Amino acid sequence: MSPRIPQYDELMWPVLEALKDLGGSATVREMYEKIVEDQGFTEDQQAVYTKDGRMPKIQYQLHWTRTHLKGIGAVENSARGVWTITEKGRSLSRDEVRDQVKAWRAQFRTRSEPDDTTAEESAEDTTASEPDWREQLLERLLEIPPAGFERLAQRVLREAGFTNVSVTGRSGDGGIDGVGTYRLSLVSFPIYFQCKRYRGTVPSRDVRDFRGAMAGRGDKGLFITTGSFTRDAQQEASRDGAPPIELIDGEQLCDLLRQYGLGVTVTLRTVEDVTVEPRFFDDYH
Numbered sequence: 001m002s003p004r005i006p007q008y009d010e011l012m013w014p015v016l017e018a019l020k021d022l023g024g025s026a027t028v029r030e031m032y033e034k035i036v037e038d039q040g041f042t043e044d045q046q047a048v049y050t051k052d053g054r055m056p057k058i059q060y061q062l063h064w065t066r067t068h069l070k071g072i073g074a075v076e077n078s079a080r081g082v083w084t085i086t087e088k089g090r091s092l093s094r095d096e097v098r099d100q101v102k103a104w105r106a107q108f109r110t111r112s113e114p115d116d117t118t119a120e121e122s123a124e125d126t127t128a129s130e131p132d133w134r135e136q137l138l139e140r141l142l143e144i145p146p147a148g149f150e151r152l153a154q155r156v157l158r159e160a161g162f163t164n165v166s167v168t169g170r171s172g173d174g175g176i177d178g179v180g181t182y183r184l185s186l187v188s189f190p191i192y193f194q195c196k197r198y199r200g201t202v203p204s205r206d207v208r209d210f211r212g213a214m215a216g217r218g219d220k221g222l223f224i225t226t227g228s229f230t231r232d233a234q235q236e237a238s239r240d241g242a243p244p245i246e247l248i249d250g251e252q253l254c255d256l257l258r259q260y261g262l263g264v265t266v267t268l269r270t271v272e273d274v275t276v277e278p279r280f281f282d283d284y285h
Contacts, residue, residue: 003045005057008064012101013094014039015065016074019085027082029251032059036231046230047201054135056201056228072100134254137264141226141253142199149197150177152262153224156253157193159260175206175213182220191220198227204236207245219243226250 018034019026026034036046041058048057066083069075074089074097092100144152150167157165157180165180177195181188194210196202202225214221221243223229228249229237237245248256258264 002048003042005045005048005061006039008061008068009098009101011035011062011065012069012097015062015069016085016089016092016097019075019083020090025082025084028062031083032062033231033234035062041231043201043203043230043232047203049200053199068101068104069097071104072097074100133264134251137254137257138226138250140263141250142197144197146195146197149226150195153193153195154178154180155262156224156256156260157222159262160256162191175210176217179218189220190218191222192218193222193224196223196225196227198225200227202227202229202233204230204232207233207236207247211243211245214243221245222248224248224253226253 014035015031018031018038021038022030022034035041036058046056046058049055050057050060066075066077069089070077072088073086074092075083075085077083141149141152147167154165154167162180162182165178167178168176175194176192179190179192182191192214194213196206202223207223207229210221210223223237223245225248228251229247234247236242237247254264256262258266
């Protein structure tokens with residue numbers, strides 16, 4: 001049986017508290033990590049995905065949480081994906097949040113919103129919108145064979161300035177898929193990398209295993225995945241006294257592919273704002 005994931009309404013107050021603790025604003029990623037830490041979500045809970053496999057269930061419920069909080073004016077978001085708590089959001093009590101969301105839903109209920117009694121089922125069977133470009137890209141990456149994904153990672157690292165990047169791909173190599181050299185000013189050092197073409201969430205044990213495979217070879221590691229990393233995996237990657245492991249999750253990988261123009265084309269569009277000037281026509285009366 002899968003571990004229970006809180007419904008979106010149970011996360012409304014924790015989201016507001018998290019935004020306050022984060023200085024009043026946060027990205028979706030920062031908010032997620034803060035909620036996971038504050039609520040003590042286990043790795044098993046973080047590893048539960050929606051039935052369509054598009055995102056962790058906690059993230060999906062948080063999407064609906066933000067939607068409802070925005071609906072009552074407690075939070076707002078910018079075009080760059082930064083969410084901010086409003087003055088109203090700061091002043092509301094827990095009960096007031098619940099009551100205002102209930103009233104808002106009564107006015108703007110839609111077929112795609114999760115119902116109070118069936119939130120978990122509907123959350124798995126519906127999507128908030130059409131897949132964005134990152135979701136489409138990740139689906140395509142998941143179709144690539146493991147060896148091909150390793151070569152793609154090799155290409156990304158070369159574009160990022162690494163030299164002598166090679167893919168090992170040997171069985172029994174302890175999870176090390178390749179190595180490259182990175183130069184920082186006058187100093188260069190080898191960085192070992194692991195590629196995990198993965199739909200789910202990478203747990204902390206995989207990070208520990210990768211670090212163990214690096215023992216005696218080097219102390220710089222890079223873990224690349226199409227999935228995401230649990231909070232525990234992120235903490236393990238930067239644990240005091242252990243060689244640090246840099247983590248690149250699916251979202252960051254998509255951004256890198258976009259930055260280097262690998263399989264992604266960015267088209268800039270110009271939008272015109274047209275304003276009618278009624279006084280102009282006064283001369284024609």
